[in-house]
Amino acid sequence: MTSTRPRLYLHIGTPKTGTTYLQDVCWHNRELLAEDGVRYPGTAADSQFRAVIDVMSGRFPDWHDRVVPGSWAAIVAESREAVESGRSVFLSHELLAPASPDEARRVLDDLSFAEIHIVCTARNLASQIPSVWQEDVKNGHRFGFREFAAALAEDRPRSVWLADVFWDFQDLPTVLRTWGGHLPPEQVHVLPVPARGAGDDVLWRRFADLLGLRPTGYRTDVRRGNRSLGMAEAELVRRINVALADRVTRRDYQDVVKFRLAQRHLAERAGKAPIVLEAGQYTWARQRAQEFVEAIEKAGYHVVGDLADLLPGDPPEGAAKAQRPPEPEELLDVSLDALGTLVDQLVAELEKPAPPQAPAGWKHRLVALSERHEAMMRVRKGYSRLASRRR
Structure with a gap:
């Protein structure tokens, strides 16, 4: 029997499967989604990210942000209001993927006012492994690609701890069972990411079909804010991570290395050599x-x-030696390019006009006047003697 309750689509990832793209399209088309009867909750583009950090705070104990507490409750309240008004809801963040059964149960219980549908986007492993590794590198990790990829084939616990984390997010049967094990299978939806070259619009059409949206009319040409690095670019960032050795705060690293250097510059370089698995x-x-x-x-x-x-598919040509470290000349070229970009950014910041100074208080103005006028200095000294007698 078909339920008459509005649906709540909960997109749980996995990471690097077009999740950021779908989230960006939904955020930039909130009004059109609403016209089609779907609410995408949140007051900012990262509202749902903060909500997931909040509801799964035990998994992210080092994430300190004063705007996080209460974020999950706010998203739940907005979702409930939408459902009670007869609208469907779409929630999405890939950090939900590795949830434990208890964590998933809490989320599902909080959303039980709607008919819950689990959505999982998935991608072929030969593309997923390099993509996840370079993303880990952009977040400060130091394992080389060959070491990381080899550890993925080991049994747990693996020689590279980051390989265990990879499977926490990417073990599709486990992820789907955790989130959808207590739901009818028709309420668990798997969206394979189209093969390379098919275009983002194919993934969007699959998503729109699932939610019952009109396939056209939406702005889907949003700027991709999370492009992947090539092999030389990723290796440069990895070596920077080794050199920094945790000398900078997480916030400073995210600002300078991840966003300014990696995402805004290195990921945009032309002619990047792709990161691929070895043939074997x-x-x-x-x-x-x-x-x-x-x-x-x-x-x-x-x-x-x-x-x-x-x-x-079949290994690409040259896969047998794909994981070799970049040649010194290649790495030097990328390094000089990156250094030039950082210098340009520093010069631009130095050339910015200084922010206006806040007006001084009346005491500071009187002190300044007394330094220039003898009469004011006599008044200042007299005030000081009078004040000292009263102490």
């Missing part, structure tokens, strides 16, 4: 992906698109 690693990646596909089919989840998109 495609075998186990394909085997693991096939296991994912079979688990999804057995569970009976609703698939929007083609599960074949989750299976890695």
Whole structure:
């Protein structure tokens, strides 16, 4: 029997599967979504991110931000109001993917006023592994790609702890079971990311079809704010991470290294050499992906698109030596380019006019006058003697 309650679509990731793109499209098209009967809650583009940090605070104990506490309650309240007015709701953040059963249950209980539908975007592992590694590097991690990729094939606990974290986010059967294990399978939706070259609009059309949106009329050409690095660019950032050795705060690192250097400059360089698995690693990646596909089919989840998109294709030409470190000349070229960009930014900041000084208080003005006028100095000294007698 079909429920008559409005739906709440909860997009749980996984990371690096077009999540930022879908979130940006929804944020920039909030009014059109509302016209189509769907609320995308939040007062800012990162409202839902803060809400997830809030509700899963035990998983992110080092994240200190005064605007986070209460963010989840605010999103829940706005979602409830939308459902009570007959609208569907779309919530999305990839940090939900590694939730424990208890964490997922709390979220689902808080949203139980609606008919919950779990949405999971997924991507083939041969593309996902390099993408996740370079994103980890942009967040300060120091493991080399060859070391990281080799550890993924090991059993837990793996020689590289970051490989365990990768599977916490990317083990599709476990993620889907955690979030959708207590829901009818038709309320768990898997959206495979289209093969490279298909275009973002294919993912958008799959998403729009799931939510019952009109496929056209939305602004989908939003600027991609989270582009990937090439091999040389990622290796430069990794070496910077090693050199910094935690000497800067998380906030300063995010501002200078991740955003200014990596995302705004290095990710935009032309001619970047892609990061790819070695030819031999495609075998186990394909085997693991096939296991994912079979688990999804057995569970009976609703698939929007083609599960074949989750299976890695043939290794690209040159994959046998793909993970070699960049040549010194190549790394030097990237380094000089980056240094030039940072110098340009520093010069631009130095050339900015100084902010206006706040007007001095009356005491400061009197002191300044006394330094220039003898009569005012006599008044100042007399006031000082009188004040000292009263103490």
